[in-house]
Amino acid sequence: MNTHFKTYYPYVSPFDPCKPMVKKTYSTPPNLYLGFQPPNLPQFTPMEALRAGTLWKPLYDPWYSPYEKGKKGVPS
Amino acid sequence: MWIYEKKLQYPVRVSTCNPMLAKFLIEQYGGADGELAAALRYLNQRYTIPDRVIGLLTDIGTEEFAHLEMIATMVYKLTKDATPEQLKTAGLGDHYVDHGKDLFYHNAAGVPFTATYIQAKGDPITDLYEDIAAEEKARATYQWIINMSDDTDLNDALRFLREREIVHSQRFREAVEILKEEQGKKKIF
Amino acid sequence: MKQVPAEYYQLLEQLQVVDFVLVELTLYLDTHNEDLEAIKQFNHHAKERKQIKKQFESQFGPLQQFGNSYSGYPWNWDDSPWPWQV
Numbered sequence A: 001m002n003t004h005f006k007t008y009y010p011y012v013s014p015f016d017p018c019k020p021m022v023k024k025t026y027s028t029p030p031n032l033y034l035g036f037q038p039p040n041l042p043q044f045t046p047m048e049a050l051r052a053g054t055l056w057k058p059l060y061d062p063w064y065s066p067y068e069k070g071k072k073g074v075p076s
Numbered sequence B: 001m002w003i004y005e006k007k008l009q010y011p012v013r014v015s016t017c018n019p020m021l022a023k024f025l026i027e028q029y030g031g032a033d034g035e036l037a038a039a040l041r042y043l044n045q046r047y048t049i050p051d052r053v054i055g056l057l058t059d060i061g062t063e064e065f066a067h068l069e070m071i072a073t074m075v076y077k078l079t080k081d082a083t084p085e086q087l088k089t090a091g092l093g094d095h096y097v098d099h100g101k102d103l104f105y106h107n108a109a110g111v112p113f114t115a116t117y118i119q120a121k122g123d124p125i126t127d128l129y130e131d132i133a134a135e136e137k138a139r140a141t142y143q144w145i146i147n148m149s150d151d152t153d154l155n156d157a158l159r160f161l162r163e164r165e166i167v168h169s170q171r172f173r174e175a176v177e178i179l180k181e182e183q184g185k186k187k188i189f
Numbered sequence C: 001m002k003q004v005p006a007e008y009y010q011l012l013e014q015l016q017v018v019d020f021v022l023v024e025l026t027l028y029l030d031t032h033n034e035d036l037e038a039i040k041q042f043n044h045h046a047k048e049r050k051q052i053k054k055q056f057e058s059q060f061g062p063l064q065q066f067g068n069s070y071s072g073y074p075w076n077w078d079d080s081p082w083p084w085q086v
């Protein structure tokens, strides 16, 4: 499985006005890696699928706000 | 034709009366990468795309209208009982002056919806690449809205919508693969 | 003020669950029209949704109109609540 995020470290100048965010991340969703979807990929149960927003486990990539506790794994 | 169904695609709950979130959410209602633009883009392209992908454009375009209704529901719930004073502090004073509590097809900055948000180049690959880009842009917009929202119930529905963009993008990518396939060759998975 | 009972939300969710699987399978099959297993699964859920639709409509009125649902008396298609109100 591929990671859903990648990170980079932008240059920090001593003259940057705001407190530097040393590490930055960006999203790399699973559709970048899957290619033409092969048959019989693992599925969520119907109830899990609705909660996840997809039926297909390998396409699941949830996004949480900094205010939420980031919980990964099976959607409830 | 289209048939309306009296239900949302996904249950929308909003836990706090925070009209400011409505101001952000309207981006996905009448903004450049919003659900209205998406629906109109795909349904318009399907008339001239090769037959093999007309069904996909029709179905994703239709689903986008279900998403538009979810966004409208969020905005409606966040503003229906807000006082003019609350709307003013939420930055919705300009909206209230012009539209009262009506929703309107404009973006978060108040710019009205325009057909120029939609591309139609008449070239199947160009159009599908446009669609893939549109899905990724909508995904990113949901990320930024979720990042600014502390409403966990609302974020739950926004997370659903963001995930849908990932799936739509996946299907459009597959549509490109279908159209670029050499003709007369047997398909291998 | 009239409010829908808890059962409305339960049945509605059951319908949303099965319909979501059908949406996902529809988009998948649009690009995979020879996947027999997925088609079988699709038809299975299509049958299941018919039953849930029937049960929901018998208690809470028509989900669709223009003749895609039967009507009660008096005409109950335009009864509240609408989806964004609940």
Ligand SMILES: [Fe+2]
Pocket (backbone or CB within 6 Å): B038, B064, B135, B138, B164, B165, B168
């Ligand atoms: Fe989409």
